[in-house]
Amino acid sequence: MKFIVSIKMVPDVYAPFQIKDGELLMDGDRMVLNAYDASAVEEALVLTEKYGGDVEVVCIGAAKASETIRKALAMGAAKGYHIQTNGDEAYDSSSYAQILADFLKDKEYDVLSFGKQSQDTDSGLTGGMVAQLLNLPYATNAVGLEIEDGNLIVKRQGDSGQEMIALPTPCLVTCSNDMNEPRIPNLKGIMASKRKPVESVAVSDMNLDGAALEAVSKVTSYSPVPARAAGQKFEGEPEEIATKVAQLLDTEANVL
Amino acid sequence: MSTLLTYVAISDGKIKRSSLEVLSHCKSIADAGGFSCEAVIIDENASSFTDDVQKYGASKIYTVSGDAFSQHQNGSLLKALTKVNESVSPALIAFASTESTKDVLGALAAQLKAGVVADVSSFNFDGSKVSAQRPMMAAKIMGNVDVTGNPILVSVRSGSYDLNENPSTAEVVSLDVSVDSDDLRATLREIISATGDTIDLNEADAIVAAGRGVKDEEAKNLISELASVLNAGIGASRALTESGVYDPSLQIGQTGKVVSPQLYIAVGISGAIQHVAGMANSKVIVAINKDADAPIFEVADYGIVGDLYKVLPPFIEEIKKIKN
Amino acid sequence: MEDKFDCIVIGGGVAGLAASMMLAKANMKFLLIERGEFAGAKNVSGGVLWGHDLNKLVPNYWEEEDGGWERFVNHRRLTFMDEQSTFSLDFKSSHFNEKPYTGVVVLRSKFDNWLAGKVQEAIDASDYAMDSFIATNIKVDEVLMENGKAVGIKTGEDEFHADSVIIAEGVNNLLTRQVGLQDKYVPADHMLTGIKEIIRFDQEVLEQKFQLNGLSGMSNEFVGWATDGVEGGGFLYTNRDTISLGLVIGIKDMREKKRSPHDLLNHFKSHPTIADIIKGGEVVEYSAHVVSSGDSRAMPKELYKDGILIAGEAANLLMNAGKAIQGMDYAMRSGILAAETIIEAKEKGDFSAATLKNYRSKLDDSYVMKDINNFQDAVHLLHTDTMQNKVPNLVCDFGRQFFTIKNEPTPKSEKMLLGAIKRHASLWELLKLGFKARKSL
Ligand SMILES: Cc1cc2nc3c(=O)[nH]c(=O)nc-3n(C[C@H](O)[C@H](O)[C@H](O)COP(=O)(O)OP(=O)(O)OC[C@H]3O[C@@H](n4cnc5c(N)ncnc54)[C@H](O)[C@@H]3O)c2cc1C
């Protein structure tokens, strides 16, 4: 089967940041491959290693996003598509979905694979949007994938248990990072990635309707998360402190 | 008059409390802004829930019933919501953020060419735009977001609003939606029900959450015992759901569930930001960890530095005493 | 062999990056391997990068608006501390405003990452754009040896071959030991631990607090009460909108006195002078890292071998004689010299010890080994109880009397000094110390 995995470069949530006058300031160099997308790439690699097929990746982002594509190629993907932006557009999930749907509409694939959400925004919208725009059967929040008789079998984490869903191809799936531990590229992979093809196209050359790309949701400002009041920490004789805290939960916190 | 429509989710034959929280909030926005507060129930037995939904102030309740809605399938839900939108033309559709609504929100937004914002912790509607707050960067910061569109779709994290009874008599309107295989596109083969605990973590007043420190049966038993004396739900960190020690549906955090109980007891959990992202809004947090420098202590109201095997037995005993 | 490299550089710290930059510029085919997620991910320095070598690697680096560095140092301070007081030697000079700067404050996660980007640019511009690599998130497990000569490295199951290997792995030099250049066991009294916090202020507030102008900055070292009797010292450096505040502490002494780094840092921060400085700031990062003591007795037996060179702190190249920690500049210079040696070896087609020993003579001729050799006594002196406790107490005691004006007759300064000496040390001790210090500094 042929997989195209949609991957995003996101700011490293561990990088120090600062909010100043409502603006978010952080080191623009600290960018990583979205963890959920890494799982999607991993699963596509595992399945194609087992059943044959190809894995390609597509990423919308500024010049620096090429590093993220390289990372996926180093993991084992065969080819990358880089849809280039200037980096200063205020795109949201809906803008990315419009661009991706337009880019993917003439591509050949069996499965479009997405992350279930972006690690930085946790929106979780793009995958479903692209499925609808391309009129594809889809499933979200996959925690396991299999291939059976040309169908993609998705185990999805739902509200009341796990749902086993059979998707005819072509189809779209969004992946949870709970389905695997993405491989860390080894040196051979890193070296091979340099010679793998990456096709680039600028969003501005794609003949898209600018108005349709406009974000429907706009972050107007950032604010710090309200701090929790400092708590009490108890160290010492286990029996004593355990009893003490239990009592405080009753008398002070009033939650028993 | 603009209509605020709340989607009331049914899961396992019960109304999801979080959707009533959203309905309560929509009612207060509607009252303040002069909008109409309405609700929609989509389930095989949708009409059996209208009495309960009425209590939260919806003036009109739409029901969509049929076998197609006995189990969650994104194709049928999508079709039904599209139809409902057509009939009602709401200015805003509000959802509680659950795995089922997350499954359709993006597709629905694309289908309706709607404005959309997911997983907010608060929002308001002024007649033309939604202003919302949502946690970002693994819940380390809040983003203030403006959303426009017609309609605007909003999904809300559970526990963001209080339930607020506001009894009224609602007009019940049943809508017909037929679902065929073209709509479904995919086949739902089976549902593997979550094992073990039956307390819905989103609705639990107390949660005992286990992490990698819970290594063996003995520790698991202590967790179960503590949960049972507190009548608490059991949750887990990814370290334990991934390794199969606890059911995946019990995972709390960025990938798993977002919870906000009155009492959250984290046992043997280090407090990685992705875990904290799912529980930081709990009212009272207790952490039990043998590492005094574990980051979980930074969010805990009561931190117990110690070995869970030594701490839990007297802790459980004392709670039993207090409860009696 | 087609995919054989001229050189494999192990470690993307200052030493490894400096070596790589030289190799890239000299059109060599090489591989730089760093085990962190990115260059600098886990690296810790105070840190001021002293000297002009950065300008050699990245000419006119200061022109880049958002380059890898934070501020240039034009204000230096050495502070003696007792429980209540601080007495500082303070030097500020517009002379330091001239470029290239003589010292720039850096934050390693940013600086190393930036420098790695510059190395990548140099690779892209070289003939080996497709054949030279910077590989991160890869740990070298072993240096491959054949007949006593290094032939490559091993990571996981994979082997990669090269004519030479530069080991720039930093202070925890396991590979240096593996190739037999360092004894397996290095005594703990030659090792220090460094801890630091990054404390953030509003940039304007910070600039006012320290009277900074544009990108000028301050470096401040502390001796005495800072470490609460444990061997070591403190430092404070100004970054763009944060300060780096920390301690470098003797591991053995700390263990013997049953103290923890964290608890000593809190002690340092509780000093009234420090408390005033950090007021209003927010701690945004905490890190800890081992540092060498700069004691030459801890150096590897030799810094070269057939096919191998050791650079930076892996070779224990570091100087800490009280007035500054010099580890990064030594790392940079040794990395540059190691690369130069490899480039010459490539020209000659001989990577044996016979050629590579030139590295040692280059290093011996440079300020690095000259200073290490000349200031050994100062290094030892700094680690004595007299220097650590008595002198700071005495200086502060004298300062307190000298600067206190009471409504009573003031004794002559000399008398004050003698009084202070009596209270904290014997005259004889100080004479000895003064004599040693004159010789060693
Ligand atoms: C994109 C992304 C999403 C993620 N989503 C989630 C998520 O939804 N939920 C989640 O939980 N994680 C999530 N993670 C993983 C997260 O980063 C951590 O790896 C995980 O939370 C660690 O689980 P833990 O605290 O149980 O284990 P550890 O970090 O290993 O901590 C175990 C703790 O137990 C303590 N301990 C051990 N033995 C004892 C004892 N006998 N008594 C007392 N204490 C003891 C230890 O001191 C330690 O602090 C996510 C990660 C990523 C990258």
Ligand SMILES: Cc1cc2nc3c(=O)[nH]c(=O)nc-3n(C[C@H](O)[C@H](O)[C@H](O)COP(=O)(O)OP(=O)(O)OC[C@H]3O[C@@H](n4cnc5c(N)ncnc54)[C@H](O)[C@@H]3O)c2cc1C
């Ligand atoms: C708290 C503190 C304050 C300091 N202050 C200053 C200061 O103000 N000024 C100053 O000049 N110096 C200072 N130093 C010293 C300075 O940090 C070091 O001397 C300097 O970092 C040495 O550079 P290096 O390149 O040799 O080693 P490092 O910077 O340690 O780099 C070694 C690199 O090798 C990598 N590595 C190790 N093993 C492997 C392996 N097997 N495979 C792949 N990669 C590997 C590591 O991840 C690391 O990136 C300070 C140190 C500390 C701890």
Ligand SMILES: Nc1ncnc2c1ncn2[C@@H]1O[C@H](COP(=O)(O)O)[C@@H](O)[C@H]1O
């Ligand atoms: N800029 C982008 N480039 C490629 N894929 C993207 C991009 N943005 C979002 N996606 C995909 O959509 C998923 C997340 O959607 P969302 O949470 O809505 O941002 C990611 O995991 C990717 O698979």
